[in-house]
Amino acid sequence: MSDAGLRLDKFWGRELAGEGVSRGRIKGWIESGLALVDGEVADKGNRKLAPGQDVAIRAAGPEPGEFAAEPVRGDIEAVYEDEQMLVVVKPAGLTTHPAPGEPGPTLVNLLIHQWPDIAAENSSMDPQRPGIVHRLDKDTSGLMAVARTEPARLALSASFAGHETFKVYLALVHGRPKPSQGTIDAPMGRDPRHKTRMAVLPKGGREARSDYRVLWTGPRGLASLVAVRIHTGRTHQIRVHMAHIGHPLLGDAVYGPRENAEWARRPDLLAGLAPRQMLHAFYLRVPHPATGEPVTRWLAPPEDFRTLLAGLTRECLRVGIVGMPGGGKSALLKALRDLGRPCFSADESVAGLYAPGGDGAAMIRQRYGGQYTLDDGGVDKPGLFKAMRESESVRREVMDMVHPMVRHQCEEFFRAHRDEPVAYAEIPLLLEGGWHRNGTVDLVAGVRCPEAKRTGELRELRRLSPEILAVFDSWQWPEADKLAACDVVVDNDKGLAELAEGARNLDETAKAAWERRNREFSDWMDGLWPGLAAELDGQPAAEPAGRGEA
Known part of the structure; x- marks a missing residue:
């Protein structure tokens, strides 16, 4: 063990400090013969621990003013049960056992109601913590092993102390951890500035090691589902370790206060879907206290965890609209707006950027020294367009300045409408800018318009000269290449009524794609839990625990 040379009383004083147990009380337990080292009574607090020793301690009866835990009616699910032990499902929001400031009802109160043999008067175990051999935080859900007899408690405690158990948790964390898997070897202890918190300590911390994957x-790296195996059982270990590498748990206001505050300010439904730290004890393998044979169970996460996980991908389908200049993109966008769908126009975005006080106007004034700036501070669009026609380098420079700003506004638009099934953005140079390849949009819809109509009737409606239209055409892909890169094509070969019908068909196609994506993710999620359990078990699919069939 890493605590070789430490006094027995100091070891237990440190281990039980977080449970409100005084050092004086621990001293009394040791002197009463309640401490064991390698299965034998150790009644001297100053005994030095040696490498590889197993230690255990049991509590005496309640001290004056302290009462044994009382049974409370409840409904705790057991996914394994025999005369020696249980594996139970602890719901989020339930404290493991009574402690100062946490009088109950707790898991212990519910356990001794459903399994009275665990109570101290029947089992001779700790009156306040009968059967408890390890803990889960109040807001952590999942599997816990519980002893039903004192010999079973000693055996299970030794298994946990000796790292003979195998525990894997599921966590939802902010961002995308890189690398995608690794080991966090970072000693931990009490935060010297906040005694109720734990922290990674550069000196004096206890060994703490976690593997994550x-x-x-x-989408867009907003959050990740991570499996974490802990090799040591330090208080808040996963929460501290994931925050230490820059990816605190969703809903963890203690170890990820900044990220949690930002999450709470989100403008969409996700803001209300992380009311607790999203941590779930998914997989447990522990030696049976009597036979030594492994008891293995897994449990799918509870509904709130799965709802948030599904919500992370259940965002609007982002549809980009493209087409040749003057081909009817704006008319299609108007028809979609008439259907009540949120729509973004790159042309409108550029107009705002070029207006007095716009970011684009400020950047062009700074770059060209006011050459293309009007008296009111806006952009001299005819002058700038003339320069772009005459100089390819100027055109590329202007595009390199303006396009990132338009893309940012478009991304903010999609973010603001995340809870809608579909949102549309008309971006003339979407394909040329590679937006369909870099994940800015999920689906590309192209408007196909007969050349004669586009260069004749529609050109005249827009009051464009043939020469200007030809310039716009030269800056874009040929129509055949554009349409070949599209997922959906809407024909604009008749009138506005027919184009409106095309908008309705496009919307139905987009909504079907959104529903298909959600359905596929739900199916994937349902298959993830048994598949992961089978992988951890190293055998054909492990027996699911209770609700693990979700």
Whole structure:
């Protein structure tokens, strides 16, 4: 063990400090013969521990003013049960056992109601913590092993102390951890500035080691599902370790206060879907206290965890609209707006950027020294357009300045409408800018318009000269290449009524794609839990625990 040379009383004083147990009380337990080292009574607090020793301690009866835990009616699910032990499902929001400031009802109160043999008067175990051999934080859900007899408690405690158990948790964390899997070897102890918190300590911390693996990352790296195996059982270990590498748990206001505050300010439904730290004890393998044979169970996460996980991908389908200049993109966008769909126009975005006080106007004034700036501070668009026609380098420079700003506004638009099934953005140079390849949009819709109509009737409606239209055409892909890169094509070969019908068909196609994506993710999620359990078990699919069939 890493605590070789430490006094027995100091070891237990440190281990039980977080449970409100005084050192004086621990001293009394040791002197009463309640401490064991390698299974034998150790009644001297100053005894030095040696490498590889197993230690255990049991509590005496309640001291004056302290009462044994009382049974409280409840409904705790057991996914394994025999005369020696249980494996139970602890719901989020339930404290493991009574402690100062946490009088109950706790898991212990519910356990001794459903399994009275665990109570201290029947089992001779600790009156306030009968059967408890390890803990889960109040807001952590998942599997816990519970002893039903004192010999079973000693055996299970020794298994946990000796790292003979195998525990894997599921966590939803902010961002995308890199690398996608690794080991966090970072000693931990009490935070010297906040005694109620734990922290990674550069000196004096206790060994703490966690292995993590990213199972899935949400759109745009918003959050990730991570499997974490802990080799040591330090208080808040996973929460502290994941925050230490820059990816605190969703909903963890203690170890990720900044990220949690930003999450709470989100403008969408996700803001209300992380009311607790999203941590779940998914997989447990522990030696049976009597036979030594492994008891293995897994449990799918509870509904709130799965709802948030599904919500991370259940965002609007982002549809980009492209087409040749003057081909009807704006008319299609108007028809979609008439259907009540949120729509973004790159042309409108550029107009705002070029207006007095716009970011684009400020950047062009700074770059060209006011050459293309009007008296009111806006952009001299005819003058700038003339320069772009005459100089390819000027055109590229202006595009390199303006396009990132338009893309940022478009991304903010999609973010603001995340809870909608579909949102549309008309971006003339979407394909040329590679937006369909870099994940800015999910689906590309192209408007196909007969050349004669586009260069004749529609050109005249827009009051464009043939020469100007030809310039716009020269800056874009040929129509055949554009349409070949599209997922959906809408024909604009008749009138506005027919184009409106095309908008309705496009919207139905987009909504079907959104529903298909959600359905596919739900199916993937349902298959993830048994598949992961089978992988951890190293055998054909492990027996699911209770609700693990979700």
